[in-house]
Amino acid sequence: MPALIARVVWCEMDPASGKPLNADSLSQTITVPASLMPRSSVSVPLRLSGLAPGQLGYVRVHDVQAVTDASGTVVAGQ
Numbered sequence: 001m002p003a004l005i006a007r008v009v010w011c012e013m014d015p016a017s018g019k020p021l022n023a024d025s026l027s028q029t030i031t032v033p034a035s036l037m038p039r040s041s042v043s044v045p046l047r048l049s050g051l052a053p054g055q056l057g058y059v060r061v062h063d064v065q066a067v068t069d070a071s072g073t074v075v076a077g078q
Contacts, residue, residue: 003034003067010048013057020058026050031067 011025030044048056 001035001038004032004064005067006030006032006061006064008046008059008061010051010059011057012051012055030061034067 006029007027008030009025009027011021013019014021026049028046030046032042032044035042048059
């Protein structure tokens with residue numbers, strides 16, 4: 001399986017409208033290392049700092065991309 005990189009965004013919701021407070025959103029880039037064998041899940045350490053658990057409104061994972069080397073080749077498990 002190829003290595004992956006993704007962006008995780010989190011923020012709280014506006015209590016009045018129920019919509020995300022995007023101006024106050026926080027983000028982090030995560031990396032999933034390449035693997036020789038296919039897998040259905042993987043644990044990735046993630047620290048959602050800046051908000052208490054009760055304030056957390058949503059978490060979004062997006063911009064998931066395969067990691068490539070300098071030549072543009074997808075980095076696969078060794």
